[in-house]
Amino acid sequence: MDETNVFSGLSGAIQERLAALSVTTPTPVQAKIIPEILAGKSILFQSETGTGKTFAYLLPLVQKLEAEENNGHAVRLLVCAPTLELASQIRDAVKSVTPLKAALFLGGAPIKRQADLLKEKPDIVIGNPARLLELIRLKKLKLNGLQAVVFDEVDRLVKRESKADTEALLAAFPSQVQIAGCSATVTAAVRQFFANLDSVVMPPEDVLRERITHWALYAEQRDKIDMLRSLLLALNPEKALIFTSRTEQVENITGKLQYKKIDCAGLHAKEDKTDRKSAIDRFRSGKCRILVTSDVAARGLDIPGITHVIQMDLPDDDDFFIHRAGRTARAGKTGVNVVIGDEYEMRRYSQLEKKLKIIVYPKMLYGGKITSPRDVE
Secondary structure (H helix, E strand, O other): OOOHHHHHHHHHHHHHHHHHHOOOOHHHHHHHHHHHHOOOOOOOEEOOOOOOOOHHHHHHHHHHHHHHOOOOOOOEEEEOOOOHHHHHHHHHHHHOOOOEEEEEEEOOOOHHHHHHHHHEEEEEOOOOOHHHHHHHOOOOOOOOOOOEEEEEEEEHOOHHHHHHHHHHHHHHHOOOOEEEEEOOOHHHHHHHHOOOOOEEEEEOHHHHHEEEEEEEEEEOHHHHHHHHHHHHHOOOOOEEEEEEEHHHOOOHEEEEHHHOOOOEEOOOOOOOOHHHHHHHHHHHHOOOOOEEEHHHOOOOOOOOOEEEEEEEEOOOOHHHHHHHHOOOOOOOOOEEEEEEEOOOHHHHHHHHHHOOHHHEEEEEEEOEEEEHHHHOO
């Protein structure tokens, strides 16, 4: 294997599929993790958003599956993810690099239909912990041929609402299974949960500081949506992702923007999964350039080409700010992160600026254009 490019250790077929995706050079996390997983190690790794974690675990595991025949027609790789959107993206990533059969299993879908899917003998299953566990307990999902398991966005999977299911799922796996876990933020709770795994923390690539430009736009609460509308008209963004902490605000924002003839889609956790998929597909394809979302719905969302992230409030959890901002400037690109905030939020943003060592540029709208306050004094 060429040590300067770990992709050379992958099969010619996988390299061809990567080339078709214009992926020819591994990212730092891929260069570090691919050889470890190929060597059979169980590993927990942390790397910033947008650094290529999915391919870091997927490529070596797919390589192993393709190198041997599945004589027993058993499920051999299981990937656990906390949200519908992330699980769907992982399934799409699988499809892009291997012809192996993959199936998606998520809560909310009829379980009988999913049990029928398992009769088609997929090599790879992807899903959320509760549904995967349900299928195992019903003896529909059999684990006797399982070789490897991945926990993606592990920090979410061990939070209170998911921890019991994740724990039970982990206990159900055969003892010899290879395990990989990853996230942009690996907390002490995650390390404790996966205490038996080797841990790798990638050096920060300073995406937040080096590739994202941070703006602050002042607006009172009642004026925020009007400010957002004016900002979108001034920016005319290629692809903008708008965050709000409150689920009910997603429909409020989209409704008011659409009333003003601004084409946008909404995405929140309580929405029907078909509608959520439709909104993401429209945004991903570029048919709709503006997507309004809540934090839960957008966690782990990896959509290429997002040029602007606009935060309609500051989340209580600083990690959520990082995850939000990290939806732009992915795969080596640059982007802009805008916070529209009132006086209290601007004070918090100033504290966050010091804590994260970022530079925040105050902006204002003047004459339909974005400018700095000092330029209109």
